[in-house]
Amino acid sequence: MVRLNTFLRAFTHEGAPSRQLPPVQALQRTLMSCLLWEDQFYEDGIAIADRIKSLVPQVEPREVAQLAVRAREEMKLRHAPLLVAREMARLPQHRALVAETLSRIIQRPDEMTELLAIYWADALGPQQQRKRQPVSAQVKKGLAKAFPKFDAYQLAKYDREGPVRLRDVLFLVHARPKDAAQEAAWKQLVDGELASPDTWEVALSAGADKRASFERLIAEKRLGALALLRNLRLMQQAGVPRATVAAAIETMRTDRILPYRFITAARHAPDFEPELEQAMLRAIKSYARLPGRTRLLIDVSGSMFASLSAKSEMTRADAACGLAILAREVCDEVEIFTFSDAVVKVPPRRGFALRDAILGSQPHSGTYLGRAVKEVDRNGDRLIVFTDEQSHDPVPSPRARGTIVNVASYQHGVGYGPWTRVDGFSEAVIAWIAAQEESSRGAPLH
Known part of the structure; x- marks a missing residue:
């Protein structure tokens, strides 16, 4: 008689054991x-x-x-x-x-x-x-x-x-x-008689002077934050004075802008990196802090560099960098590592300097998350991993309070058992981690 195994095994796309x-x-x-x-x-x-x-x-x-x-x-x-x-x-x-x-x-x-x-x-x-x-x-x-x-x-x-x-x-x-x-x-x-909206799309498609249109929209506060970020390079090409654009960035609302959008904007308009960095960090000031010692582990394997969408140049690596920048600001003590084929410690810089350190830390190849966790997860209060969870190797249980932030939608991953997994790449995931720890303060760690 053949005994059937009733436990249905699952694996990530790179071969690590997963679960249904x-x-x-x-x-x-x-x-x-x-x-x-x-x-x-x-x-x-x-x-x-x-x-x-x-x-x-x-x-x-x-x-x-x-x-x-x-x-x-x-x-x-x-x-x-x-x-x-x-x-x-x-x-x-x-x-x-x-x-x-x-x-x-x-x-x-x-x-x-x-x-x-x-x-x-x-x-x-x-x-x-x-x-x-x-x-x-x-x-x-x-x-x-x-x-x-x-x-x-x-x-x-x-x-x-x-x-x-x-x-x-x-x-x-x-x-x-x-x-x-x-x-x-x-x-x-x-x-069909609604007045045409006074937007940058309408102004430019109507043949209006680009510089004059952007200057007027900025002065009248009719250029939303996301539109401002998307059009920085176009405003530069149109000759809008740098001081005008910089002032708009400094006063823009940042509450609905995801961190990785600042990274993408800076890639296309590097002249405005100082203002973009300050706007990105400004939104973080109200976040609850993560006390104690934190280790951040960021996935820089090849799969993290696929575009988020067909029309976007943003990648999941951008999303992970944005979240790492955010987490860096709310942690009392922090150590930051990247992993792919190797594990590399990067300096705990702030803002775009941290992005550069993360992306340039090592070649973007395989995903050996299990090996990275074993190497990095030492003494500390928490370990936070930013990844698409497509590991080659099994991932052990964390020693500290372990959280895996999953930035992809793949069917199978590795953030199970004692790990806490958060799905998504909004800034809300960091706030959620802080809120969870606050609500469970005093409870034993896994």
Whole structure:
């Protein structure tokens, strides 16, 4: 008689032993770093999206809704939470929470049209494409609750050409305006009469002088922080005075900007590194501190240098560097190491100097996380690892309080057992570590 092994073994893409996660943990792992339909180093975007679809029915409805909200509000992800809401709408037990969830996760007008595009993307073949699937009542209710969030300027800014327009959403859901002014704006939207938004895209596409347009938008505080970061090089090329741009960086809001975006901006506009570094560090001042001695271990293997998306030059290494810069600021005592084929200690510099030390520390090759943990995890209060969890070798249990920050969406990883794993590359992961330690102060370490 052959005895079957009932334990289903799993491995990372590089061969380290892993484990099958419970569905709720698997959904969190896949969702929290997911830029929907974007390929990652080892998995394509379609496979990742399909895994999300398969996991939603296996997870308790309230937990699914909470993960979707966390992905939007904490991790700043836009499309993946919409896919979760669409999958919830298919399921009788989950459907009751769809309206509530959508009203939370829709934070830009175009997310309403993107949700419907996802909803209708299942149609196969010409006949089905011409006949859109009826939208569920809960989805309509959620969109109706979200629509009044947005003023005329926001509606005009995000009313873009496409198979689904904002007026289509309004006709579909029959939302109720908050007041007469909003009712008038909605009528203008329907009639195509909303005033063109005063944005840099509109100003430049209209043929206006680039320098004059940027100077006016900065002076009138109409250039948002993300738009400012994205256009630094273009403003330099247009001849905008350096002092004008520097002043805009110094006064920009940083509360919704992820650390790695400053790294990318500095790569394209290195002349503004001092101002960008100060803006990045300014956002960290309010963070809770991590007392005691901390060791940071940063993955610089080859897979960390794949782009986050097809249209982005940002990499997971950028995300890890941003988080390391942030962690460096909130740790009382810190030692910093990188790992790939080797383990290298880097000086605990601040800001972009730390980024340079991390990226230039060693060649970007294999992923020997287990070996690195054995070498680095000595005396100390905590060990924090930033990685995509695709190790060649088994990863031992930590001696100190061990946290693995997973910056990818791969199905299998290594941050299990006594490790605490945090999924995602938002600045929220560092705040979460501090909050977890504060709540468990006095509890024995693993």
